[in-house]
Amino acid sequence: MGLFTIFERETVYFKDKTGFIELESCPTGGIICTKPLSFINKKMHVSRTYWLNKDYQRAIEELKIAYHKTFEINQSDCQPCAVLFRSTIIKSLEAIHEDLLKMTSGIFKANRFKPSLDMAVNVLAEVRAGE
Numbered sequence: 001m002g003l004f005t006i007f008e009r010e011t012v013y014f015k016d017k018t019g020f021i022e023l024e025s026c027p028t029g030g031i032i033c034t035k036p037l038s039f040i041n042k043k044m045h046v047s048r049t050y051w052l053n054k055d056y057q058r059a060i061e062e063l064k065i066a067y068h069k070t071f072e073i074n075q076s077d078c079q080p081c082a083v084l085f086r087s088t089i090i091k092s093l094e095a096i097h098e099d100l101l102k103m104t105s106g107i108f109k110a111n112r113f114k115p116s117l118d119m120a121v122n123v124l125a126e127v128r129a130g131e
């Protein structure tokens with residue numbers, strides 16, 4: 001676990017700004033979805049901090065809360081926004097899952113991350129079932 005790993009992980013997370021969601025494509029100009037979006041972005045930011053500290057379970061928990069928040073956007077105009085928010089959150093969950101797969105396999109595997117990996121697998125299955 002050197003600096004390079006942290007840098008690499010950070011790059012994955014912020015790739016083409018997918019780590020934080022922007023409102024450019026909202027048909028209402030963000031009138032409806034600004035509030036849930038700011039909540040979701042806050043959760044994603046907190047999740048990222050947990051992730052960088054290898055507190056994977058809390059990182060996943062924050063993303064799960066953010067994911068459920070997207071269902072509060074039920075106006076038809078903002079359905080594309082809700083879908084975009086969900087897919088961005090799922091991408092973050094997938095990146096954490098990949099990270100955990102690396103941590104729990106190979107010569108330097110850390111079994112203490114196994115419960116976090118199980119949690120990532122379960123939450124991913126849950127959110128994918130909701131798509």
Ligand SMILES: [Zn+2]
Binds near residue numbers: 026032033077081
């Ligand atoms: Zn919107």
